[in-house]
Structure formats: structure tokens, C-alpha cells
Amino acid sequence: MRSMNEGPRTKADITVHRPGELTAAQLGAWHRAMDESSEYANPFLAPEFAIGIGRHRRGARVAVLHERGEPVGFFPYERGTLGVGRAIGLGLSDCQALVHRPGFTWDAGELLHACGLSIFEFDHLVEEQRPFGAHVTGTFASPVIDVKPADGTYAEWLRGAYPGLGKTTLKKERRIGRDVGEVRFVFDERDPRMLRRLMRWKSAQYRRTGRMDRFSRPWIVDLVDHLFRLQEEHFTGVLSVLYAGDRPVAARFGPRSSTVLAAWFTAYDPELHYYSPGLLMHLRLTEGAARSGVTLLDLGRGDKEYKEWLKTRELRVGEGFAARPHPMAAAHRLWRRPVRGLRNTVLAHPRLREPADRLLRTVGTLRTNAASSRTPRG
Template identity: 85%
Template sequence: MDITIHRPDELTPSLRRAWHRAMDESPEYANPFLAPEFATGIGRYRGGTKVAVLHEDGEAVGFFPYERTALGVGRAVGLGLSDCQALVHRPGITWNARDLLAACGLSIFEFDHLVQEQRPFGPYVTGTFASPVIDVKPGDGTYPQWLRGTYPGLARTTLKKERRIGRDVGEVRFVFDERDPGMLRTLMRWKSAQYRRTGRMDRFSRPWIVGLVDHLFRVREDHFTGVLSVLYAGDRPVAAHFGPRSSTVLAAWFTAYDPELHYYSPGLMMHLRTAEAASRHGVTLVDLGRGDKEYKDWLKTRELRVGEGFAARPHPVATAHRLWRGPVRALRNTVNAHPRLREPADRFLKTVGTLRTSR
């Protein structure tokens, strides 16, 4: 097995085709976060973004995107933003994790949404977590018919709220692939306000993330498209979602709504409308991403498993990085796994958010 290292923007058309072929041949690698277009987007804004290409008998058969620091610390490309991570390869290809790290010049590689099938990384997984998904099937009927058939428990309440907002604000309409960049800015503004209101780190306060989302919004390829979906009441935007999609998978990424209309449950309306529309546009799976949220329990049809951990070679830098990052991850996971800890933590963050937004 030969391994060559490239910047994402250096990949030739033939290498990108080989990467797409590997995605097509294995359903577990069909996620848009595993596409070369996502790695290229990250590479525009984060230095040290690389792709290791695995060659067998002169043919490119595997692709491993990662970020590398000057000290040889590696992380999954887009760590903290990506909801799916893996070495994408064609079926039947075998590889060794330590040999891969050595070829990449990495002493350690950190991941938090690793595809479960990545067995060479298996010994380095410190925990696995549920990642809810929605299996969607093409439907010929109307949205209300689809909703009643797919989510009978939610249909009555949701349709009632949609009728109410139609009377109070304006007729409800949904655009699956909105191309107005102004609406993308509205979504980011809503999401920033939500982050601050709930005491979370405001991702859109970071210019590189804003730039990345702007860039991905403009990508229109068969294996990767940035999809902005918007729910309107009359001419007023009510809720919006932006996420990448591959040929068959739509990733739920950034969803937000007009906080003045929260009593209509616009976020839930947004997710339901998006799933129904995605089925009419060739999507077979909506990936809701790792995390315990009530709406995910309502919407999911099943769960995938993703792993987090640190693949490492014997090296002082690897030891130091694991000692620094490991306890932080362990504390976060402990809090998230126990409602008695998670609920007070959420209340504390919301109190902090209230104080922050009131200033």
C-alpha cells in the first residue's frame, strides 16, 4: 500500500472521481461530510488541511482527510463541525492505522464522529454514541398525507399549528433549495442569537465558519451541494436550515427560527418539511447528527453509531495531547449522559446566555 499526501485543492479530477466512486460503492461513506468538496472547503480556511491518498497497484483506493499542526497533532477534518468522519475507501481494502499516521506525519489523530465500520481505528475508540437518522422514502402524495403516514403522533399538532400560523401571519410555503444568499445571512443571524441565548459558543462569531458556510452554499456538484431550506409564512421567513447533501444523504447541520414565532414550533415544522422535501429530491437518508435532543427522538427511524477517541503512535506529543483533551471530553460526555447533570448544566448555560444578551 502506497500513501501520498496532498492538499485538498491539489487533488486532480481523476482523484476526485476515485473518491466519489468510493463513496458510491459503500453506503456508510455516502455522507456529504466525507466528500472531497467538504475537505476542500475546510482547506480554504484552515491551514494544515491534508488528504492522504491510498494507492493499491497504482490505483487510488482510499482517501483520508485530516488537519495537522506543526507538532504533528492531527484531527478529523472539520472537527467540531463535521458530523461524520472516516477514511473513505473502496470495499475490500485493508490498511493499518499506525502506518497511516506515520505516513501523514501524525503522532496522534483525534476524532469524535467516526463511522463505526472503521475497524483499524477500533482499538483507539474511547466511546461510541447514537447518531439518529431518518430513512426517507419517495412519496407521491401531499405534505399532509406524508406527515400523517410517517408521523401520525405529530401530524395533528403540527398541522394545527401550521394552520394557525397561516391565519395569524400568512400562508405557509416551503422552499427546499433557496438560492437567496440574504436568507443564509438571516439563518446565521438567528443561529447566533440562539447560541448566545442558550449560553453556547457562537460559531458564527468566527469569520472562518461564516466563510466556510458561504462557500459551501455555492457548491453545486452531484456528490455535494449546499442546501438552504426556508419555511415562509406569507413573505415572512419563519425558519431555515442549511446543510450539505450528497447524492443520497442530507446532513442536518444548522437550523434556526424567528424567535418571535417560537410558540408555533417552527423548528419542528422545519425538520418535518425538510425530510419530506428531501425524499422528493432523491435523498434516502437524513442524518440528524450525534446528540440527545427530544426532537431527534421524535423524528428518528433508527440510529447509527459513531465513535470518538485518539489514534496514536508512541510519542510524547501524543501523550500530552491525550492528557489535555481526554478529561475534557470525558467530563462533557458524563454530563450529557446523565439527565440529573445535564439539566442543571443547561439551566446554568441559559442563565449565562440571558445575562450575556441583556448587556
């Protein structure tokens, strides 16, 4: 396969490829590197995610690092104009890293040079990435659930895993069972109509809260469709749905590796908010993950009340800008760093975050009402 080296040869043996052009041997080596280090077991670090992004992002690349002729490291990224780079799927990915075999060492400057990058932006970098350590501008909590094997009934599991939530949760499930229909949960739902339902719920949630609607972008819809259809040994797109009778109540979609499940997109029927469908969904999901062999459920970076209730511990992820001496690197950092800093300041302080959320919700309400007024009435 033709490599796509950008820039002169460096001391390290590094070749650069489009994600979809990686060989079976390279993909196998990438999967082995994920299996050999728990830090790299996250599905967002899998080649399948990089390949999915590469279907839509022309600048998607993977640098392959070699030792004695063998591929031992894999660095997925996106390259823009004038050497401005970013983690692959930045804004969608909840985990970023150079995935490598245990004991392998590498140099950040050599890597950027080989990739033709003046700067590399990241926001969910795993803590282990020491060569990038000097470029981290902040670290943040990323809550996770250490999933234990589930035995017995769901109620027995729930009382054992979350005794503080068990009684209230089971009461809400009995109530929705009486009012709407008997509660049932499908961990791996293959009906694409339910995926579309989830996207509609999530889009409505984005609009209500004043956030950017990711599913208004066709390429993100296509990416999620593509990952949903993947059922590979090392990577699977998992759609989970909570039903009350035949009525979908809540749904969640995210990628799964051999051992780690990412909680990516979660939404619920707003008409049933009284029953706390989001919490019911996450508890059912955790129990279902335990029965399917998952050992870690990644809730993703962010400060949410339900994450505080459910997490067993926190990982640390970093954000920042790895750069070489270059005018474009300085300009990009000056432009992007204040924006990230302001956002992080707001998110870190409840007195700032709560008014910001109220403002966004007000904007969302105005947008929704404006859209409704433009809709023709039959």
C-alpha cells in the first residue's frame, strides 16, 4: 500500500495512511495494542472509528509507527490547511491517544513532523500520553463505571450495585408499568427505526437546551448509521432501548470494543420525563453491559448529576495543543485557547454554569417556538 508521508523522513520510522487503506496486518496490530493496555481499550481508539470518520473527513489520516519493521503504534488524526491538525473526530470522540504496544517510546516532535502538522489539538487525551504531557493545558474528570458480572434478576443486581437508588428506581418502573406498559429492556436492538427515534429525540433535546444539533449534519447521521451496522469482533455499534409495553421510552447508542462500552448518545421521550427515563435507561444499560461481558462503561467527560450517582471512579483526560515552532501553530493556539478557557471556566463553576444553561434553554425555547410558527397547519 502506498504511504502518504507528509514532510521529510524523521528519526522514527513513521508512515502516514488514509484510515481505509490500512492493511489487515496493520489492523490486527492495532487491535492487539488495544488488547494489551487497558488505557487503549476504549472503542473511540479503535481503527473502526477512525475508518468511519475517514469516510467523511478528507483530512483523516493514521500515522503508523514501526519498531524493527513491525507496526507498534497508531496515531489517528485529521489534517487541515497549513498543517493544522486535530484529534480524529474532535467534538465527537470521548477518548484520544496514540495507541501503542507496551514499552514503546515515541517523541511528540518527531510525530508531528512526520504527519506534516504544525499543531495538534485534543480535548479527551488519555492521561498516559506522556510525550504530549508538556502540551496539556488542563485535565478533567471522565466518570466511568467498573461493571461487575450480573447474577440473578435485575432487581437483585440493582439492590446490590446501587442500594441507594434501588428502591426508588424499582418504584418508578412499577409506576410506568401500570401507567404505560410493562417495562422491558433490549441491550442490543437491531431495529434501525429505533435509531432514527433516538436521533429525533436527541435533536429535539439539543434544540430545547440551545445546543448545536449534531444530527442536523448529514455526515454525522451517516457516521452513526455506519457504526450501527458494524458487528465486528473488536468493535460493535450498540443501540439499547428501554420500552414500556411496545412504546420506546429511552434509547442510547454508542460504540463498544471487546471490554469497554461508551455511552455516546442518550435521549428519552420527553412526554414521560416524570418517570426519570434517562436514569432508568442508564441503570438497565449497566446491568445489560455486565451480562454481555463489558467490564467498563465510559460515561464521558462532563459534570452531570446522574454521572455522580452512577460512577465508581473517574479517569482523567487532557486537552491542549501539541505544537512545533511554526507561525500557524501560534496563530491557531491564540485563536482557540481563549474559547476553550472560557467554556471550561463556565462549566467548572455552578454559579456561572446554571445561568448559562438557563440562557441556552431560553434560546432553545425561542428557536422551537419560531420553528413551530413557521410550520404550516393542516
